[in-house]
Amino acid sequence: MGMNGGPPMLLLALGAVVVIALFSMTIAFGVLWGQEKSKNADLAASMPPSQPTSPSNPTTSPPSTTLTECTTEACVTAAYSLYRSMNKNINPCDNFYEYACGNFSRNEPIPSDKTRWGVFDVLRRQLLRDLVASLQVPDVNALPSGAQANSTQKMQRYFHSCMDSDKIAEDSQNLTSLQNHFNEYSFHLEEWPASRPPVSADKDTLRTMIITARKYGNTLGVFPNGYSANISEPSQNIIEFDAGRFTLDRSTLLNDSKTREHQAYVTYMTDIAVLIKKRISPPEDLVDPIPVEAFREFFQDVLRFERRLANLTLAPEDRRNISALQHPHTFKNFTEYFQVKGNPLNIQAETWVEYFKTAWGDAAKDVTVDTVINVAEPNYYAGLTTALEEGTSAPLKYVFFYNYAGWKIIEPFVSRLDDEFRAIQLKFRRALYGTSTETPRAEICVDTLNDQFPNAIGHMYVSEFYDRKKNMELQEMIDYLMNAFREIIRTSDWMQQSTKDEALTKVDKITRRLGFDEYLMDDLRKLNEEHRNFIASNTFLENYASGRRFEVQLEGREFASRNNKTDWISGPAIVNAFYSPSRNSITFPAGILQAPFMGSDYPKYWNFAAIGTVIGHEITHGFDDRGSTRDGDGYYRNWWDPESRANYNQRAQGIINQYSNYSYMGVQLKGANNQGENIADNGGLRESYRGYKEYQRQQLGGAEEARLPGFADKTTDQMFFLSYAQVWCGDYRLAELELQVNRAHSPGRFRVIGPLHNSPEFAAAYNCPVGSYMNPPNKYGVW
Structure with a gap:
């Protein structure tokens, strides 16, 4: 798919390929710059022709003078993408990330509503624009309504209700729609937050609130649950309860120095509560002033409660061991965790059965008090009731939890209300992350629909923006990478033959899901039947609540079905890729199979370096520290001989140590936490490079590919690594970076630097001396 929405000038210029070839690259990039209507026109207009080899621009050998220059639209686009990200003043052996990406943030600064911005986000932006164009209609009233509408028409009506800010503001004035929805929970806004027991705040009310919230996909953060593949029988699903998930990140909650962020959270909750009171009780109807300080004191209790709960949870690096997260219980013995000091939450085994039957309907018909579930972190649940008893100042704990549950029920709706509510949320986000503007409503709307209806939105996306022929090219690339990985296994000198055979068997059993x-x-x-029960209205909050219900019903159907290897685990309109350990499958949705990851008619080295490393990354996940504990059929089984496993652990420790020594903006990486992704990054690069070299040998007879315009001085290997690096260009706000190191993935710059530090092929391609920053003497890697 080419670039969208360009002026006729670009089409004329690219139609006259021969003419372009005769002009300098300054003109070619000037034309593209005009098409983009972007910033820094002077930079693009002054783009020089190919630079000669120099100490700051090393090359392994001069390219052959007989090589042609590719001047197709695809090649000009690819070259432009590389050029505007690069900083050619940097010696690639000093810091290849800065060389490849040093100007990316100059041309693509972090948007004011975002905490991070990179190449993935640029592609997501294009996906968003594509979907907005598909969802907009000239006259929403001309669409069929009710059951007569097909899935696409339902999405278009829902989208227009989300974009109708005037109607949303009107509906938000007295919060009638919201109150009507919350009545189903037995939760009444006029009674919240309660400083004394309101009529409705009793244990039965809490039970109803907890159960009904789950019906609409809300576990209140306190009881995160869902389903996963049974570790002992991966074709079957099992209900799983995990540790708490809160508004503030665990690392922020537990950091005593983050008092500004803690109090911003308290202020956020207080301001929302005050605004709700104003909306449902106009000043002239209020007998007493709104007790703002009493509200603040209650929300201080919420903060204290969540901090106590966070302290009961495991750190991310302590969750790497899968077996340590397996604790089977029946609902009967799970309930014992809540039998503390009178069970203030009134949760019995029968409560959980009703909980899932209400959420999942007939899909949960076989759930009983004797159903076996998995509790990932039992210590969290053992301490939950104690935290409720001891962590709050409220004398009546069920009243406190009524207020707490009320907040967690309200919170997801805040960004779906009018501008005054959204402004309060923005103030909170500004204090936490430094963002200064609200997320555009169109983005919120598309993301909401895509989350709730991934198949309906996915159908719209692939119908208009995906070329099925890409699947054939992707299949070929996967074949080359699979063979490369097989060869890595065969030639590994640290594995015994029996373990190699097991690994090769697992590779052979990997299944593929491509595009959609x-x-x-x-x-x-079938698609329309799937969405038959969702009836779109012209009222956004009604659609949003119905969409949440649809999600939960789909979740239930998935739970009740077998965990089939051929099933999809995401919709297609997403810029991501996946490996499923229980299915031993790799998934590449249509959203990521676009430029710059995979460009139609891009040079093969580019596609191998970009989407190819993503493919290799997902393959390697089957053999990272967690994936390597499962066999080719998804069973949790030790298929390693002791010596090979000891060698594996030693090699993995090398990766952990390497990444633990990286820091950026004063933030230190946590190699133990990121090890799975870092192992996959390193293996993915190695596989994609080997796969490309074999492709080059078989399909091109070892010949070099045509040069991109403006890069005639680069060898194919140099272009491969340059194309690889540009995938990870981007940057973070400091607050987001501090959170990122506690997540699974390393920051983007180290997804370039780390694997290249371990690549002799990269060092040879750029002629980097041993001991230079980009060619350290010690190399690490598992695969």
Whole structure:
């Protein structure tokens, strides 16, 4: 797919390829710059022709003078993408990330509403624009309504209700729609937050609130649950309870120095509560002033409660061991965790059965008090009731939890209300992350629909923006990378033959899901039937609540079905890729199979370096510290001989130590936490490079590919690594970076530097001396 929405000048210029080839690259990039209507026109207009080799621009050998220069639209676009990100003043052996990406943030600064921005986000932005164009209609009232509408028309009506800010503001004035929805929970806004027992705040009310919230996909943060594949029988699903998830990140909650962020959270909750009171009780109807300080004191209790709960949870690096998160219980013995000091939450085994039957309907018909579930962190649940008893100042704990649950029920709706509510949320985000503007409503709307209806939105996306022919090219690339990984296994000198055989068997059993589920294009009757029970209205909050209900019903159907290796685990309109340990499958949705990851008619080295490393990354996940504990059928089984496993652990420790020594903006990486992704990054690069070299040998007879315009001085290997690096260009706000190191992935710059530090092929391609920053003497890697 080419670039969208360009002026006729670009089409004329690219149509006259021969003419372009005769002009300098300054003109070619000037034309593209005009098409982009972007910033820094002087930079692009002054783009020099190919630079000669110099100490700051090393090359392994001069490219052959007989090589051609590719001047197709795709090649000019690819070259432009590289050029505007690079900082050619940097010696690539000093810091290849800065060389490849040093100007990216100059041309793509972090948007004022975002905490991070990179190449993935640029592609997501294009996906968003594509979907907005598909969802907009000239006259929403001309669409069929009710059951007569198909899935696309339902999405278009829902989208327009989300974009109708005037109607949302009107509906938000007295919060009638919100109150009507919350009545189902037995939760009444006029009684919240309560400083004394309101009529409705008793244990039965709490039970109703907890159960009904789950019906609409809300676990209140305190009881995160869902389903996962049974570790002992991966074709079957099991209900799983995890540790608490809160508004503030665990690391922020537990950091005593983050008092500004803690109090911003308290202020956020207080301001929302005050605004709700004003909306449902106009000043002339208020007998007493709004007790703002009493509200603040209650929300201080919320903060204290969540901090106590966070202290009961495991750190991310302590959750790497899968077996340590396996604790089977029946609902009967799970309930014992809540039998402390009178069970203030009134949770019995039968409560959980009703909880899931209400949420999942017939899909949970076989759930009983004797159903076996998994509790990932039992210590968290053992301490939950104690935290409720001891962590708050409220004398009546069920009243406190009524207020707490009320806040957690309200919170997801804040960004779906009018501008005054959103402004309060923005103030909170500014204090936490430094963002200064609200997320555009169109983005919120598309993301909401895509989260709730991934198949309906996915159908719209692939129908208009995905070329099925890409699947054939992707299949070929995967074959080359699979073979490269097989060869890595065969030639590894640290594994015994029996373990190699097991690993090769697992590789052979990896299944592939590419682009989209075929029925989204070929069986529209099935797609429309899937969405039959969702009736879109012109009122956004009604649609939003119905969409949450739809999500939960789908979750239930998935729980009740077998965990099939051929099932999709995401919709297609997403810029991401996945490996499923229980299915031993790799998934590449249509959203990521676009430029710059995979460009139609891009040079093969580019596609191998970009989407190819993503493919290799997902393959390697099957053999990272967690994936390596499962066999080719998804069973949790030790298929390693002791010596090979000891060698594996030693090699993995090398990766942990390497990444633990990286820091950026004063923030130290945590190699133990990131090890799975870092192992996959390193393996992915190695596989994609080897896969490309074999492709080059077989398909090109070892010949070099045509040069991109403006890069005639670069070898194919140099272009491979440059194309790889540009995938990870981007930057973070400091607050986001501090959170990122506690997540699974390393920051983007170290997804370039780390694997290249371990690549002799990269060092040879750029002629980096041993001991230079980009060619350290010690190399690490598992695969």
